Amino acid sequence: MIEDAGGGASRTTDPAAGSSAATDVSLREYIGALIAALDRQVNTEIEALRRETQTAAEGARTAVEKAEAAQEHRLDLLNEFRAQAADEAQKYAQRDVVEPRIDKLEAALSRAYGGLFVVAFVGIANLIKVWFA
16 A cells, blocks of 8 residues: 655655655645746747737738829829820810801802802803804
């Protein structure tokens, strides 16, 4: 039979033989050591997460800045295109200016056709007079 001569919690599962003052650890010290180890591990993980979050935030800021710059560039190009289109539109004749001129030309052409018809009719009449006279 094994006698338990040691006192308190032991670091091993073997019962302490004789005086185990060198291997015995109080429960408070053991739990304190576990808590300290867990605290270090949690703090390490928290710091790692902070670094990763900071890196992700910096990446997101960079992405937003690049997207804003690209959008600004597109808008500049669009404004330039609009300005070119407006300049090009100024090269063409405007309807409100051209239509009255076209109407005047058509009226003059109608009068010319009318005058040409009269001249042709008079000329034919004179030919008929000359041939039958």
